[in-house]
Amino acid sequence: MQQVYDYVIVGGGSSGCALAGRLSEDPNVSVILLEAGGNGNSWLVNTPAAVALMVPRKLNNWAFETVPQPELNGRKGYQPRGKVLGGTSAINAMVYIRGHHSDYDHWAALGNKDWSYKHVLPYFKRSEHNHEFNDEWHGQNGPLQISKLRTNNPFQRHFLHAAEQIGYPINQDFNGAQQEGIGIYQVTQYNGQRCSSFHAYVLPHLGKRNNLTVVTGAFTQRILFDGKCAVGVEYRQGDQLHTIRAQQEVILSAGVFQSPQLLMLSGIGDAVELQKLAVPLVHHLPGVGKNLQDHPDFIFCYESKDINLFGFSIKGGVHLAKEILRYRRERQGMITSNFAEGGGFLKTRPELATPNIQLSFVVAMIDDHARKLHASHGFSCHVSLMRPKSIGSVSLRNKSIETPPVIDPKFLEHPQDLEDMVEGYKMTEKLMMAPAIAQFITGIPFTSQVKTDDDIRAILRARIDTMYHPVGTCKMGIDDMAVVDPSLRVHGLKGLRVVDASIMPTLIGGNTNAVSIMIAEKATDMIVQERKLSCLVASN
Template structure:
């Protein structure tokens, strides 16, 4: 049902088949870095009897390959460049920047506008038809609760008048728990903060300006894999990202050396977290609990993912470049693996589910993305996913928006 909207969204430079579009606004292209670590990773995968694929988004997802990127001519092609910037001169579009939405306004149980703060000024916008809430998996539930839509008991704690009791708001939060292996190397193909690495980065600017290729086109997570912890699974439950730099604490901890890394994330975790209000003040950040590894099976699946990834990292094609194992050198037993996962596992920035779509008592929006019990209000972002998808959330979030357009118009699109 949603494949037509993925194709509608995509402008793929290489792939033109039933799974890919070539006329959409979101540019998708092959990597232009020419980094040999892509081949080292694929060779290591072959040495572990892992199949190789040139399309993770085709008929078969399982295997190792090089990620396509949302770029045009080697430059990042964001959702804003795809959907917003080309239309800024339209008469029916007005963009307000440096604005923080405070709450949704209601007349009874009908959404009639929004209140937002811009600088020191509090402004109000009224709507004739619908309010479309697209603030993401953290702030969409926060704004609903600030506006009086959510669990009655939670709202009463903050003295927020209840517009509609909807207990699922902020519940069902899911994210991919992620563990990173990291290694130092003498290989100059990696990015690093060593003197040599910084010099090569400066020299690479000339290649980028002239050819739009090389280091400065890198998304760093250049190659990867979708794998199964158990062969009987119907679909991969692990995703690997091979990174051509040493990553520690999302790059906040700096290492002045060359290095490479590999993420392994669990694609279908069972754990469920939450988003709650810290206060009734819209400027206060929400309280986010991803509840990583809350379900014991998630930890055991991560242990299997650790072992599979470690095997690839220690295959000859990659191990020959390894100088020092930064994070897992002394990890030997399954209990050691569990300990290091508990210490180092973190987000890979794929939060979803906090305003889930469905018809049960904990659903927030219906199959048309309309908020249950409310008129004139839809949620259109990754928060509506009932369960976490088996991959990155960027393109699926845009697919949701493309499909929502037809829902709003009352249209139906078929492949």
């Protein structure tokens, strides 16, 4: 393996794979992609329903924990992140959501020129091959396969009928002209199989593009600098340390927790904080690791006897066995389920300009991220707050990259977040108690005794955790706490960029995987244009 490449990409997740695939389209550019996890093309990743085996455990999963959260009764939260090629797009629920148009206009208003919705829409469209919609909002020529679910689960109809019964609007496309309403999710699947960022952008080119190198089991230790210029990285593979040099750029796509961790351990961060751990300072950048934002999430659980729902029973086991055979024959049925089959975006107050809560209807009982199992069939419904006011941080625990960072989302620290979640709780419960859904309920294990607003606050504090959408720890911007500029270059340094969910200045209203891929698409254009300009200047 050569030791010098044009671009060294650290992290083979949603953004990193998309970036590697796009940059290596130019045969004159050499790209190496370093991933700490393993191969992302196993049956475990490809089979949609296998997400239930990965999220609760350390299979392809970093399985981070937060520090105890004071507003959640001192509980530690759980933060699953993909440790595999494809990153979290290889273990997530495959829901394809872009967020609200206004989210990106807000980014632009913060000083991030060319990140408004009209500027990012072309990159969303360029990334996708949408099998359901062919209109001004969607693309058909991208590598990321987007389709409707193939489960044929009747509970999708029950969910929509319940929304109609209580007057919630129905929305066929959350990524189109408007977001508000209840509907069935589009998913990153093709022919009933998962389409991760790795499947879309890298796997088709392995062994075919001589300029693309992918290394798994590569745990990057630090960024190498010549003064203020990033010139390469050091990584460990097994017991061996290796050094890779970058002729053009080092690009961090290690994710919202590990990109800031790697920056700080390489001497980029708040000088005072780094001094406490005796980390040699390369560049003072106080915003590194700050601005952590995540969607707080509460889950309603309901027991049922319907075998169209996942669960444990003799009758259900026979049904599941038939569905496994059906999946092998047709790539249809329960095994293609992403579990979170339906959802919606609603306003807790009519005067709000945009929906502020997201619902996700799950065809199984989900308790503590599926780490606690129940001996019954059932269903669940998440309610998440889209734009919480609470802001957390990521910091170093010690000087070792192999030690997980300190993750503190500060859930519900801002009192408004709790009150908004109370209203979201009421709206979600109303939907679940509509006759079309309520007729299937045989038991309510956690919320049956919740009656008053104080009861709701208590159950929220007892059971809220993440919706798996952390962002913002290397935020893009032009203020003193920004880590990267609007071109995603690290402020004050050369040859170093961050391209992943950590650059989002504010949390969007929805799932973050599609956005992470869009960021990589847009970053590719910026990198290519800068390279062309540099070559033009050099030739003159």
